[in-house]
Amino acid sequence: MTEQTEKFEFKAEINQLLDILVHSLYTNREIFLRELVSNASDALDKMRFEINRDPALDDEIESQISISYNEEAKTITVADTGIGMTKEEVMANIGTIAHSGSAEFIKQAADTNESLDSLIGRFGVGFYSAYMVSDKVVVRTKSFKKDAPAIQWTSDGKTNYELTILDEEMTHGTSIEIFLKEDMVKRFGSEDTLKGIVSKHSNFVSFPIMIGGERVNTVTALWREPKFQIKQEQYEEFYKFLTYDPKPPISTLHFSVDAPVQFNSLLFVPEKDLDIFGMDRDNWGIDLYVRRVLIEHQNKNMLPEYLSFIKGVVDTEDLPLNISRETLQDNLLIGKIRSTMTKQVLSQLEKIAKDDPETYAKFWKAHAKIFKAGHQDFLNKDKYANLLRFDSSKSDGETFVSFDDYIERVKDEQKEIYYAFVASREAANLNPHLEIFRNKDIEVLYLYEPIDEFVMESLREHKEFALVSAEYADLEKLDKFESAKKENEATPLSEEQAKDMDALAAKMKEVLGEQVAEVKISERLSDSPCRLISPNGAMTSSMEKIMKVMNKDSSVPTKTMEINADHPLLRSMLEIFKVNADDEFIELSSRQLLESALLLEGYLNDPHALVGRIQNLLTKAGGWYAELEKKD
Missing domain, CATH: 1.20.120.790 (Heat shock protein 90, C-terminal domain)
Structure with missing residues (x-):
């Protein structure tokens, strides 16, 4: 068969639109590799879907993604052994801007009541991010369909593209060859650089990603695995991979949610504050994934800041993104994820506090300063209050008490929880405001940090017990409690x-x-x-x-x-x-x-x-x- 080449005009105002895609849509140029890997993963998922539907299609070709750099030609090639495309599909999917082959495929699967939840791409423009770093792209693809010829698509991303029917044998799949711009060669022209980008953005894609004969994505996306199949050692290894903390976490929280938003999450409570010197306070947030692909490192909208000590990942099926995947589009869904995750974390901390007070004491010692900032979380006020701990006039200075501990020890008819801001336990013993409480053997919670005052002011009460500063305690309420007898009491004044x-x-x-x-x-x-x-x-x-x-x-x-x-x-x-x-x-x-x-x-x-x-x-x-x- 003789090769046939045809020229086609893009079906959109390509100059203007590609300029938007390349210069405005993506802020981080390395994203191009994430997008191409995501598209390759989609193609492999589609092939797996077709094989499940028709086992006769299984040709035992290994499902994988290969990435290579040609130093002489200054090209990066991303290849997959996925479903491939016919000529018509090439023209429809990459000959028309913003036509989403993945979205169309999901629609077809839905029509047959089958599922393709693992597909990543939904907007059909990720491919064009390649033009951020290149001035020419060549796509070679062969559909899984019988007798479909291999197709080559070539374009400089300006006004037109060329389609060539190749007269050569080729297994099903797609390869995308990117000719790097001169100023991008130094930035992306090495396999080590490409490995780093894949490790950062696509480390948990379910198919092998090979660079230089080596598999790059070796860490399992544990959050997508059934909990009963995971050993504690695996959680600890994943935590170390995520945080570089040599010590295991205090607690691991692994859960899946189907409503109101579908997502999987794997969260950890570190044993110590990882910001040792207080110089890295902004280094927090949960890594946000969409179908195993990193969308944002350290997203600060997944949990409130008072839970910023939490480390982990969240992976959602439902999150709508704008077409670049770099900017979250629907804050309402993010809010629902945040609300659900916050409740899950607080419930887990409550469980630790109840079942393992010693471990909770470690948590409190490490993270209390950050956690106390949750006094403004009025939606979770009760859970938050249950988790607070204080030094107390009834404790030994080492054991911290909760509001409930205090309530268990109150005197009959006492409906107040008294507190006082002091510099130390020694200062508390000299504090004149606390004398009447010592004389009447009434417990007082000691506050040591300025934020404690805001905590008390925000809460105001706990389980029908008013939170009252000892400095302004009502004398009439205190008078009903008997005072201890003192030696050498002063003679009353005449x-x-x-x-x-x-x-x-x-x-x-x-x-x-x-x-x-x-x-x-x-x-x-x-x-x-x-x-x-x-x-x-x-x-x-x-x-x-x-x-x-x-x-x-x-x-x-x-x-x-x-x-x-x-x-x-x-x-x-x-x-x-x-x-x-x-x-x-x-x-x-x-x-x-x-x-x-x-x-x-x-x-x-x-x-x-x-x-x-x-x-x-x-x-x-x-x-x-x-x-x-x-x-x-």
């Missing part, structure tokens, strides 16, 4: 002494001036001489500090000072005040109490005056003590 104490408070306000809103007698303090509270009670001291930092406000807020009328220091001040209301000791002590309280609250910017005052008081006290010793 009516006259109470009036003098009120006068002392007024004097202290006079001394401190605008530094305090007022000075008043406390109904809560028992051990500390004083405490500071916001006069309006609108927000806790810690939240107030956070807001000041956010607003770059370094000023010291004006607080109300509550003084403990039963404290020995205040009783000594009272005795001196009764003798001489203007005694220097009253002023020194007032200022010292205020600055000590500011220091405990974290507001004291300049401690020099406080240190000098302490030295002055120690000097005087030392003199008084020495005189007493002489008398003894």
